[in-house]
Structure formats: structure tokens, C-alpha cells
Amino acid sequence: DAMVIQNPRYQVTQFGKPVTLSCSQTLNHNVMYWYQQKSSQAPKLLFHYYDKDFNNEADTPDNFQSRRPNTSFCFLDIRSPGLGDAAMYLCATSRDRGREKLFFGSGTQLSVL
Amino acid sequence: AQSVTQLGSHVSVSEGALVLLRCNYSSSVPPYLFWYVQYPNQGLQLLLKYTTGATLVKGINGFEAEFKKSETSFHLTKPSAHMSDAAEYFCAVSDGRGDYKLSFGAGTTVTVRA
Numbered sequence: 628d629a630m631v632i633q634n635p636r637y638q639v640t641q642f643g644k645p646v647t648l649s650c651s652q653t654l655n656h657n658v659m660y661w662y663q664q665k666s667s668q669a670p671k672l673l674f675h676y677y678d679k680d681f682n683n684e685a686d687t688p689d690n691f692q693s694r695r696p697n698t699s700f701c702f703l704d705i706r707s708p709g710l711g712d713a714a715m716y717l718c719a720t721s722r723d724r725g726r727e728k729l730f731f732g733s734g735t736q737l738s739v740l
Numbered sequence: 741a742q743s744v745t746q747l748g749s750h751v752s753v754s755e756g757a758l759v760l761l762r763c764n765y766s767s768s769v770p771p772y773l774f775w776y777v778q779y780p781n782q783g784l785q786l787l788l789k790y791t792t793g794a795t796l797v798k799g800i801n802g803f804e805a806e807f808k809k810s811e812t813s814f815h816l817t818k819p820s821a822h823m824s825d826a827a828e829y830f831c832a833v834s835d836g837r838g839d840y841k842l843s844f845g846a847g848t849t850v851t852v853r854a
Contacts, residue, residue: 631783667749669830669844670784684841717783725772725834729842731783 630654633718633732640708641740648703648735650718658724659701661693662717664734670717676701677724705737713739742767742833744814746845754853759803759818761848763831766812773814774832774842775805784830790814801825826852 632651640646650659657678662670674683676695690712692704705712715734721727747762765771772791776784788799795807801824805816814831831845 633783667846669846671844672841719784728774728786728789729776729784731776731785733781733783 631718631720631730631732633716633735635735636733637736637738639738639740640705642710643707646705646708646737648705648716648718648737650701650703650732651699652701652720652730653699654720654722654730655698656720656722656730657698658721658727659695660719660721660729661691661701661703662719664715664717666714673703675724708737708739710739713737742771742835742841742843744773744831744833744843744845746829746831746848748848749846750849750851752851752853753821755823756820759816759821759825759850761816761829761831761850763805763814763816763845764812765814765831765833767833767835769835771833771835773805773807774834775799775803775814775816776830776832776844778828778830778847780827787816787829821850821852823852823854826850 660675661673664670673687694702717734718732719729721729744765774789775787778784788797790797790807798804803818828847828849830847832842834842
């Protein structure tokens with residue numbers, strides 16, 4: 628049974644049109660992460676929530692926002708997608724930070740037209 | 741800050757042959773090291789991890805990795821490749837203390853020839 632669920636699997640949006648990607652977890656983990664993975668590149672951490680505390684990476688563009696309304700759900704909002712934002716977006720969870728194993732969802736492949 | 745370099749973006753092996761994926765890390769503090777695997781159309785899943793203790797770590801599906809501090813390496817091996825090992829493999833590092841962030845390598849795609 629899937630423990631970290633990302634919807635949708637594929638998302639197409641238009642240049643400049645806001646888009647929201649969703650992630651849910653059944654693990655009751657404290658930490659939820661969003662990674663961006665472009666083709667043939669390493670997954671890049673955008674931000675994470677440690678419980679309700681939001682932690683933004685210094686180089687994450689302001690165009691990317693996140694919400695975590697409760698333990699189970701986390702959303703990635705892209706306010707004005709550009710062509711360079713086309714990528715796979717991976718959600719992950721962990722019980723704690725540091726040495727803990729990450730559990731990943733299957734990802735959402737975002738296309739920007 | 742920590743980083744990893746994976747040598748070789750693509751590796752092709754014959755079924756039954758040794759699989760060797762190379763990973764070198766850079767860290768100013770003792771690192772925590774991980775190998776993740778991503779099968780087509782799936783999320784990443786943990787193969788194995790090294791935090792402290794024994795430097796030879798065994799993981800799932802017959803994979804193992806050895807932490808070598810003197811070489812700053814954490815290479816992944818499997819003695820005999822199976823067709824089901826075809827996937828993308830990512831090495832990752834964190835310091836597990838101050839900078840919790842998990843930094844991934846660019847990945848190595850493994851193909852297995854019959």
C-alpha cells in the first residue's frame with residue numbers, strides 16, 4: 628500500500644498559470660519534503676516542514692510556495708510557472724531529520740506549455 | 741556543506757556480472773551516507789545507509805556498500821546482477837546533525853543485458 632501519495636502523476640500547465648501539486652502520507656511522519664528533479668540531475672531540495680515549521684532552502688525561488696494544513700497533507704504551489712520549472716516534483720517524508728530514512732512518493736511530472 | 745559525486749551516469753552490465761556503482765562524498769563532519777534506488781515510474785526507496793559502526797553495510801536485494809573514510813567513498817556493489825536491478829541509483833549524504841539536508845548525487849542508470 629502506498630504510504631506517500633502524490634497527485635496527479637502528470638500535470639500540464641500553461642506558462643504563468645498557477646498550479647498546485649499535492650502530497651499525502653499515511654505514516655504520521657513529522658517531516659515532509661519537496662524535491663525538484665530535472666532530467667539527468669540530482670533531486671534538489673526546495674523546502675521542508677518539520678511539523679508546522681516551514682524551512683525554505685536559500686536558493687528556492689519565491690515563485691515556489693508550500694502549505695501543510697495538517698500532518699497528512701502538504702502542497703506545492705507554483706505561482707507563475709516558467710518553462711524552466713518543468714520537472715519531476717518529489718514529495719518525501721521522514722520520522723525525523725538527519726539519519727532518518729526518507730519515504731518518497733512516485734512524483735508528479737510537471738510540463739509547462 | 742555536504743555533496744556527493746557519482747562517477748558514471750550510465751552503467752551496463754551482463755546478467756550475473758558484478759554491479760559496481762561509484763560514489764565519492766565531501767563533508768566537513770562525519771557523514772551519514774545513503775543509497776536510494778528509483779525503478780521506472782516509482783519513487784525513490786532506500787537500499788542501505790551508513791551512519792556509524794561497521795563500515796560494510798548490507799542492504800536490500802543483495803546490495804552492499806563500504807564506507808572508506810580514507811578514500812571518501814561509499815561505493816555500491818552487488819555480486820551478481822539480475823534483470824530486476826535495472827533502475828536509477830542515487831547516492832546521498834547528510835551530516836545528520838546541524839545541516840540535516842540530504843544532498844543527492846546526479847544518479848547512475850543501470851541497464852542489465854541478458
